[in-house]
Amino acid sequence: MTGATVRFSNVVKEYPGGTRGLDGVDLELTGGEFVALLGPSGCGKTTALRSLAGLETVTSGRIMVDGDDVSTVPVNRRDIGMVFQSYSLFPHMTAAENVEFGLRMRRVPATERRERAAASLELVGLAHLGARYAHQLSGGQQQRVALARALVTRPRVLLLDEPLSALDAKVRVALRDEIRALQTELGITTLFVTHDQEEALAVADRVAVMRAGRIEQIGTPEELYGRPASAFVADFVGLSNRLPGVVAGDRVSVLGSELPLLDQAAASGHVEAFVRPEDVVLAADGIPATVVSTSFLGSLRRTVVELESGERMTVQHSVDDRPGAGERVHVRFAGAPVAVAAL
């Protein structure tokens, strides 16, 4: 199965009063691609997704699916599968009846309907729970059924509107990986909205970071993390230490250390530099600091230190190093390029 292409061309969504939910969004999804829309609350990511679904009407611009302009096509004729943030199973229907619903709308014969619904439930690992009602299923199971319901009609595009946000951490990670595996297997073009950067970076082929109705940067997770196009992206994607610095030529001076700039055109003079915790190391000598707290994160440890100037920094290091609170240590920069923003 080859997924459909999706294109947003200068899409604007203006609300009464002039506020813009989408302010000229340009975005392209290739067939079978998994793209995550990432951003803080109110950045327009859900509006973009709902516009593609047809649940929001756009003010101007075009939304194309496989070359067809769907901007004015009613939602029930867009051939879109959607999983919602809050549980949206119909409570008076069993899981199997929920999954059959879309097929019923397409007048699929009863026998085929039941077979396809069973196959779809099998796909999400819930074939044995088809007779259960929504309230008899856990949150994770409900979202799996919702996924089966969205996929059973073989839609051109799958839309996921923060489908994991109501689940507890362990289920969230498991279902996240299952969704990605399923998407890869089916090859369905998928747009996934989330405010959880870790989630977006973990599953998406590409991530579009949104801010104030616009796409700030779109790229692979590695590009976004390693080469953020703006201070906003650097700050929003992954952890960063925000430190004062002074740009001189192609370098920025931070706490007495000269560090290479990611983007020389970003700013000049006094700036705010964004240094990743893994680009700061505990060392025998360097900038003196006092340990404030330390957190064990499984394969690594993050330690917050306070410099003599009063600045606080997060250092990511090996779990073998176990500095205690109040301990005197030294830190230094690893020398990786850093993003800066004008003050």
Added chain:
Amino acid sequence: MTATASAAAVHVAGDVGTARSRRRLPAWLGLTPFALYVLLFLAIPTVLAIATGFVDGEGAFTLENLAALGDPVILGTFLDSFWVSAVTAVAGAVLGALVCYALLGLRPDGAVRSVVDSAASVLAQFGGVMLAFAFIATIGLQGVVTVLLADVFGINLFADGVWLYQVPGLLLPYLYFQVPLMVITFMPSLEGLKPQWAEATATLGGNRFVFWTRIAMPILAPSFLGSVLLLFANAFSSYATAAALISQGSQIVPLQIRGALISETVLGRENLAGALALGMVLVMVVLMTAYSLLQSRTERWQR
């Protein structure tokens, strides 16, 4: 766990235990006055009233009062009560549901919504002499609207008889409090419909008609039927409005009970009132049983 930590845990557990027992006591105390009130002024009088249906004027056991329930006049009264209650319950429920649907389009915190909510709460309790007077003053024999229609358009509202003062005349006044009662009881259910259900229906290929007929209505049905039952009971037991409007005869059961208790023309039938009360209770029991049977069909998908 260290000794100190264990002690702390025990201490905390002890606190929780004490707090639980503290919480239980006020809960019982809080319910007691209401339970006593219900017992003294509802349960005991109901049992006594019904019991009087089984004794004669001398206090001896008899089934004569009960047999009187089969009297064609009494049966007719029950029938009138039943149809007035059924018509105003169903019409009130449908009209009230439509009002609720219209209210859904308004902002929940908006001024119009607040006014309608408040008005519905007040008007639902507006039955009685005041309501009867309001109707007499507007569409009574000499009411403002009646006179206006007769003078200006030559329309005689009472050309076919003085219907306002008979059983059919109860329909309009009853609807006056039935519709607001439906609004306040049914609105929370309608608001409980998740927007995502409508959106999911749409993304799966359904339109608004499909949403309302296949999703919303089945989900709302138990609540709607419950409200109809409440409205029926409300009308069936309503007394003051009917008493103020109908001065001739006892055409519905509550008026029949009044007649049996205080009639100066038919003496010695006080205990018939108890049998009539038993009849009313039986009607409600039958309806509630029917509702329970319906409800049990939806329980499997309701929490």
